[in-house]
Amino acid sequence: MPDTDLPSIEDFIRQVFEQNFAELRLDSGHALAPDVKQTALNQVLLYWQKLSSIAENVSDTEVRLSLPGQETARGRDFTIEGVVDILRENDRTIMYDIKTHNADYVRANLETYEAQLNIYAHIWQRLRSQSLDGTAVIATDYPEDVQSALESGNLERLRYALEGWNPVVEIAFDLGRVDETIRDFGAVVDCIEDGKFAPPALTRLQTTMPGTRNIRFGTHVCRNCDARFSCAPYREYAQGSRQLAERSVMQYFSEAPGEQEQEAWRTGNLDAMMEAGELRRDFSTR
């Protein structure tokens, strides 16, 4: 007979989510706007709702994979690391990489995800001598129709939208491409170490992201980039002309959050500071 005193999994997720959020807020001193926090919680709850069979059967969680001793073309040592979940069921072993990305975007950019999972598969099979039958990405960013169904509060519409969403993207692994991927990682390491951080050209920002309905790189990627206000191609993109971009920063103020969102941030950060201050007092009196 089930123990009715136990919280449901959804209640447990909400409780642990709040605990994690409080800890992260104390640690970083940053809060999240209510809608952003709700989106994060929705991703976890929907992950459970859609993929409870995977979540319940994962045999190894947060498996850290490491490939040390690599060398770049310019002679620098580097290590590749990743974290995956492993599911062993019916003599089959599947490796899952959880991403907070959109599943359509993952499907449209399979090569990028294949390269990363190939490395993890190589470490798992060759270096750890473990069997592997498949790899997949779990994309937790839910699509627009799920978002609008959530906002409508219409459970039937939500059920229909969830049925049409497949967050699991199977990825074929090809260990023949591992050396090429390691070389690509090495090239990035050399760029970072050599201080080559040049942003892409404006034309790149104007291209449509594969797997999206006409959403451009400058909107999809740059709007989430902390460096955008000091990035010349983004200034051009945002203003629509180089001349205006160099004369004015007013455009960026128009991107500032609304009054309600700003108030939520202020309150959240003040709360975090008070709690951090209380913690410091507690520890300093001991």
Ligand code: SF4
């Ligand atoms: S805004 Fe950020 S992501 Fe976009 S081009 Fe500039 S540096 Fe790159």
